[in-house]
Amino acid sequence: MNFNYRLYRAIKNRLFTILIVLSAVVVLGPLFMVIKYVFVQGASSLNLSFFTELPKPVGEIGGGMKHAILGTIYIVLLGALIAVPIGVTCGVYLNEFRKSKLSKTLRLTVDLMSGIPSIVIGIFAYLMVVVPLKSFSALAGGVALSIIMLPIIVKTSEEILKLVPDHIREAGLALGLPRWKVILFIILKGSVSNLLTGIILAISRAAGETAPLLFTAFGNMYLSFNMREPMATLPVQIYTYAISPFKDWQRQAWAGAFVLMVLILTLNLFARFVLTKIKDKKGY
Amino acid sequence: MSNSKNSDKIILEAKNLEAWFGDFQAVKGINVQYTERTITAIIGPSGCGKSTYLRCLNRIHEEIEGTRVSGEVLLEGKNIYDKKIDVVDVRKRIGMVFQKPNPFPSLSILDNVVIGLRLQGITKRSTLMEVAESCLKKAALWDEVKDKLNSLGTSLSGGQQQRLCIARALAINPPVLLMDEPTSALDPIATAKIEELMDEIKRDYTVIIVTHNMQQAARISDYTSFFVYGKMIEHGLSSDIFTNPREKQTEDYISGRFG
Numbered sequence: 001m002n003f004n005y006r007l008y009r010a011i012k013n014r015l016f017t018i019l020i021v022l023s024a025v026v027v028l029g030p031l032f033m034v035i036k037y038v039f040v041q042g043a044s045s046l047n048l049s050f051f052t053e054l055p056k057p058v059g060e061i062g063g064g065m066k067h068a069i070l071g072t073i074y075i076v077l078l079g080a081l082i083a084v085p086i087g088v089t090c091g092v093y094l095n096e097f098r099k100s101k102l103s104k105t106l107r108l109t110v111d112l113m114s115g116i117p118s119i120v121i122g123i124f125a126y127l128m129v130v131v132p133l134k135s136f137s138a139l140a141g142g143v144a145l146s147i148i149m150l151p152i153i154v155k156t157s158e159e160i161l162k163l164v165p166d167h168i169r170e171a172g173l174a175l176g177l178p179r180w181k182v183i184l185f186i187i188l189k190g191s192v193s194n195l196l197t198g199i200i201l202a203i204s205r206a207a208g209e210t211a212p213l214l215f216t217a218f219g220n221m222y223l224s225f226n227m228r229e230p231m232a233t234l235p236v237q238i239y240t241y242a243i244s245p246f247k248d249w250q251r252q253a254w255a256g257a258f259v260l261m262v263l264i265l266t267l268n269l270f271a272r273f274v275l276t277k278i279k280d281k282k283g284y
Numbered sequence: 285m286s287n288s289k290n291s292d293k294i295i296l297e298a299k300n301l302e303a304w305f306g307d308f309q310a311v312k313g314i315n316v317q318y319t320e321r322t323i324t325a326i327i328g329p330s331g332c333g334k335s336t337y338l339r340c341l342n343r344i345h346e347e348i349e350g351t352r353v354s355g356e357v358l359l360e361g362k363n364i365y366d367k368k369i370d371v372v373d374v375r376k377r378i379g380m381v382f383q384k385p386n387p388f389p390s391l392s393i394l395d396n397v398v399i400g401l402r403l404q405g406i407t408k409r410s411t412l413m414e415v416a417e418s419c420l421k422k423a424a425l426w427d428e429v430k431d432k433l434n435s436l437g438t439s440l441s442g443g444q445q446q447r448l449c450i451a452r453a454l455a456i457n458p459p460v461l462l463m464d465e466p467t468s469a470l471d472p473i474a475t476a477k478i479e480e481l482m483d484e485i486k487r488d489y490t491v492i493i494v495t496h497n498m499q500q501a502a503r504i505s506d507y508t509s510f511f512v513y514g515k516m517i518e519h520g521l522s523s524d525i526f527t528n529p530r531e532k533q534t535e536d537y538i539s540g541r542f543g
Contacts, residue, residue, distance in 0.1 A: 099349060171386045171449070174344055175400035175456060176376030185403055190390035 035261070042258020045251040050259070055221050058246060065256050067223040068237035071138070072260070074225065075217055075233055076207045078142030083149035084199055090150075091157020092183060106154075114151035121147045122212035130216060138224075138231035141217025148209055149202040156198030160191050193275045200271040204264045210235035234260045295320040295490050296341065296378075296460055301355035303333070303340050305348070310336040312514040314355075318507075320459075323482060323491040325501035325522065328511035329537070334494045335383075337511070338462050341492065342378040343371050359460070376404075379453035383465040385445035387437030387452070393429050396437040396448055400456040415455050422488075423451035424481040443474025447481070454485070461485065463493040467500065479504050498538055502526045510534045 049064045056063030090106060097103050125144035130136055164187050172182035188195070213219075218230040219237060234256050241253035296318040303311035310333040318324055326334045339345040340353050343364060356363045364374040387396045395402075397419055398412040406412065416433070420426040425447040429440070437448055446466055453461060467475040482504050485491060495501050501508055502522060509519040510531070518525060518534045529535045536542045 165386070167382055167384055167386045168388065170344055170347060171380075171382060171388070171452075173347060174342060174375055174380035174382075175403075175452070176372050176374075176458075177400065177403050178372050181403050186388055186399070190388060192390070 038254070038257050038261055041254040042256075042261075045255040046258060050252070050255050054223060055252075058249075061248060063252070065232075065234065065237055065252065065259070067221070068219075068232040068234045068256065069259065070223065070225075071217070071232040072207060072234045072263075075138050075141040075213070075231060076145060076203055078138065078227070079145030079149055079206055080199065080203055082142060082146035083153055083202070086146075087150050087153025087199075087202075088157045088188075088195060090154040091161060092188070094154070094158040095161035096179075096183065110151045110154045113147070114155070117211075118148060118209050119211040119214075122214060122216055125212060125216045133228065135228065136216065136218035136230040137228050138217055139227045141213050141231065141233065142227075144212035144216045145206040145209060148206045148212060152202035152205060153199060156201065157195060160194040160198060161187060163194070164191060197271045197275045200267050200275070204267040204271075207264055207267070208235060208260060210239050214239075234263075293320045294318065295360060296492075297356075297358040298337075298341070299356040299358065301337070301340055301357060302353070303336050303345055304352040305336075306350045310514050311340065314516050316509065316516065316519055318460075318490055318492060320490050321486060321488070322506040323486055323493065323504055324507040324509060325505035326492065326494045326509045326511060327496075327498055327501050327537075328517075329542075330496075332511040333514035334509075334511045335464050336514075338464055338492060338494050341460075341462055342375050342380050344375070344380065346371075376456055377458050378460045378462060379456065379458035381446070381449050381453050381461065381463045381466045384469055385442055385449055387440070387445050387448050389436070389438050391437055392434045393437050393440070393448060394433040397451045397455050400452065404456070416451075419451040419454045420448075422454055422481065422484060423447040424477055424484075425451060441474070443470050443477060446470060446474070446478065450478070450481070450485075454489070458489070460490045460492070463491060465494050465496060468496055475500070498526075510537065512537075 049062055051064060051069065052066055053062065053064035054067055055065070090110070094103050094107060122144050125140050125147065129140035129143050133140070168190070169182060169187060172186045173179065177186075213233050213236050217233055217236065219232045219240065220230045221232070224231050238253045238256040238260065241249040241256065244250065244253075294317045298314045298316050301311060301314040302309065312333075314337060326338065328334050336345060341357055343353075345351055345353060353365065356365060358364075359374070359377060362369065364371075364378075387393075388399065391399060394412075394416055397416045401412060401415060417426060417430075420429060425444060428444060429435075429448075437445065440448060446469075450466070467478050470478070479500065482491060482493075493501075493505070505522045507520065508522040508525040510517045510525065510529075510533075512533060518529060518531045520530070524530075525534060526538060529538065533542075
């Protein structure tokens with residue numbers, strides 16, 4: 001009887017272990033397959049000129065996506081430039097005035113914002129920036145990406161600032177410092193590496209977006225750093241090349257996908273490992 | 285503990301002070317005067333409102349949402365709850381040391397001490413160094429940290445961190461220093477160090493300290509207040525309170541019969 005019961009327990013235990021491992025495999029499997037496939041396809045199409053050259057006309061072999069790589073960096077940084085100050089400030093507000101009416105509205109709005117389909121954000125940026133300026137532009141792309149980043153930055157900032165213990169804030173106030181100085185020089189300063197992690201995660205999310213850029217930054221075949229002009233980005237360039245009928249362009253799309261993926265993975269890993277290490281030493 | 289060398293000037297006074305958390309009244313009708321350059325210990329069972337009372341004295345109680353204070357606290361005759369008074373100025377003159385050592389995590393030992401001054405706009409390095417040295421000496425920490433002033437404040441041991449917090453509070457030179465169970469998170473050796481330095485601090489500052497430890501109160505204080513359920517049951521010279529209390533409740537508490 002006792003033996004049977006123990007056997008039953010052992011079998012049940014083993015069964016659940018298998019189930020749990022299996023579900024982990026189901027989650028990880030597709031991810032690794034995607035990475036492996038893009039790696040195999042992309043790496044074989046990749047060469048130095050991909051990074052250093054502009055696209056060649058159809059039919060000519062070679063050329064690269066230098067303009068799109070730099071364009072992505074440009075537009076993403078532009079978006080971050082808009083989204084970071086607003087996002088962190090909102091996060092501070094939400095954390096400082098947790099129960100105010102405006103906070104509740106803001107929190108709900110931010111939650112809803114993160115649910116808006118990115119194509120809708122693209123249309124919004126088109127109406128707000130492209131139409132008045134009468135031109136597709138890097139600026140419009142930056143605005144669209146900043147709207148993608150904003151809810152992520154607000155949410156992570158709020159969560160990060162919540163981690164700062166109340167007694168740290170009180171210690172600052174008890175020194176006779178005005179509240180804004182306590183927030184800026186003690187609370188935010190001590191959370192810099194945490195905040196950076198959140199910002200980088202938001203950036204890496206936005207860097208891969210295609211839909212909001214299709215009719216804002218639009219894309220071009222030349223190297224441009226003019227905010228008022230269309231600008232190429234990796235996702236849009238990949239999209240254009242991937243649906244083209246030319247074999248050579250399709251290979252370049254794979255290479256582009258590979259570069260974009262490595263870029264985003266590197267950012268993510270940097271945020272997760274390097275910044276967390278700094279945080280363990282210095283932050284909250 | 286003699287206080288013969290002290291003047292008898294009243295520096296701080298509570299008048300009918302009451303405090304609430306929402307509907308719960310934590311502090312009830314406190315009236316008391318504090319003489320300059322003395323140490324007053326506040327003792328009483330857990331939850332008797334002694335920390336809340338202390339936090340009313342530098343207006344940090346109101347930082348918690350849903351709290352309320354009534355009555356007056358006079359610092360050198362002026363009510364700190366007066367609408368015309370800036371709370372920031374109050375806290376510059378009434379410093380505080382908390383129960384848990386809480387140096388600012390991202391700052392060095394030196395920066396932790398001088399941050400109050402620096403954020404008030406004093407940036408001259410020699411001035412800041414001077415203040416840091418004198419405050420760390422008063423907090424009996426200088427010899428242990430003078431060779432590593434640029435290490436993080438959080439790299440110190442718990443006892444050292446608490447002395448760093450004392451130095452930080454002293455750096456803005458407040459005439460009154462509030463201490464909320466400053467040794468309750470520390471081991472006996474670290475506690476002894478802090479008790480020692482308090483005797484030094486008393487020469488320049490008026491100290492009000494909340495403590496759970498009655499022996500500590502008896503050792504370090506000139507005056508003692510005994511609190512129960514938000515009321516001050518008894519206040520007087522420590523030598524009287526611990527040897528010959530007027531109230532039955534006080535006697536029961538200090539002899540360990542209740543609390």
